[in-house]
Amino acid sequence: MSPLLEVAGLRAGYGRVPILAGISLAMAEGEFLGILGHNGMGKTTLMKTIMGSIPATAGSIRFAGEDVTGLATHRRSRLGLGLVPQGREIFPTLSVEENLRMGLAAAKREDRALIDEVLEDFPRLVRLLDRRGGALSGGEQQLLALARCLCARPKLILLDEPTEGIQPSIIEEMIETLQALRRRWSLSMIIVEQNLDFITQLSDSVLSIQKGRITGEVDRERLIAGDVAMIPA
Numbered sequence: 001m002s003p004l005l006e007v008a009g010l011r012a013g014y015g016r017v018p019i020l021a022g023i024s025l026a027m028a029e030g031e032f033l034g035i036l037g038h039n040g041m042g043k044t045t046l047m048k049t050i051m052g053s054i055p056a057t058a059g060s061i062r063f064a065g066e067d068v069t070g071l072a073t074h075r076r077s078r079l080g081l082g083l084v085p086q087g088r089e090i091f092p093t094l095s096v097e098e099n100l101r102m103g104l105a106a107a108k109r110e111d112r113a114l115i116d117e118v119l120e121d122f123p124r125l126v127r128l129l130d131r132r133g134g135a136l137s138g139g140e141q142q143l144l145a146l147a148r149c150l151c152a153r154p155k156l157i158l159l160d161e162p163t164e165g166i167q168p169s170i171i172e173e174m175i176e177t178l179q180a181l182r183r184r185w186s187l188s189m190i191i192v193e194q195n196l197d198f199i200t201q202l203s204d205s206v207l208s209i210q211k212g213r214i215t216g217e218v219d220r221e222r223l224i225a226g227d228v229a230m231i232p233a
């Protein structure tokens with residue numbers, strides 16, 4: 001079976017500054033792939049280039065059997081790519097419910113029932129539907145960003161540093177939510193993280209990224225042992 005996502009020789013950067021130096025990776029449908037790397041190694045740039053908000057300067061991105069390298073972001077969304085961005089980017093003055101409606105904009109059909117289905121996996125958000133996004137805790141905002149992304153029914157979610165600045169109790173809840181979503185929906189996910197425990201619990205395999213290159217697969221036993229000496233800063 002062909003991979004759901006296939007990235008080959010991908011290069012991208014900001015102006016004349018190259019950041020991604022030829023990234024290649026492939027993942028199957030249903031897979032949860034972790035990408036581990038320190039600050040500034042190019043994780044967010046990779047997510048944005050796959051999503052299309054940063055143009056690729058070389059290489060290719062194939063998703064769900066199509067070459068999407070030159071496609072606009074909204075067209076990639078329609079094909080089933082979804083991004084939960086670093087820093088969450090929820091709308092602070094809109095209510096939780098309104099934020100979820102914004103997620104419907106990327107959906108194939110704008111249907112309130114899509115929101116209700118998503119909320120079944122987010123009981124904490126059901127209690128907060130009328131609250132302004134800006135009045136939620138960081139962890140609640142992260143759950144909202146994930147739920148908003150799910151409203152568009154993505155096949156592949158790109159989850160960029162979801163644990164950044166979030167209290168441990170909500171990180172546990174996020175792990176449980178993601179595991180439940182995985183069981184209930186046919187989802188694939190790329191999880192970009194620095195949090196070893198989070199990435200280990202959720203990923204089928206983990207790649208390390210350094211200075212815009214994938215430097216290899218991280219050994220699972222060493223990950224579980226918390227031994228990250230092989231990923232120098």
Ligand SMILES: Nc1ncnc2c1ncn2[C@@H]1O[C@H](COP(=O)(O)OP(=O)(O)OP(=O)(O)O)[C@@H](O)[C@H]1O
Nearest residue numbers: 014017019037038039040041042043044045046161
């Ligand atoms: N808008 C921008 N303009 C210029 N350089 C940028 C821009 N955004 C990021 N960079 C640089 O690109 C490099 C990779 O950044 P990126 O955000 O992809 O890293 P990261 O691995 O996601 O790390 P972090 O966790 O700190 O976000 C860094 O050196 C960063 O300073």
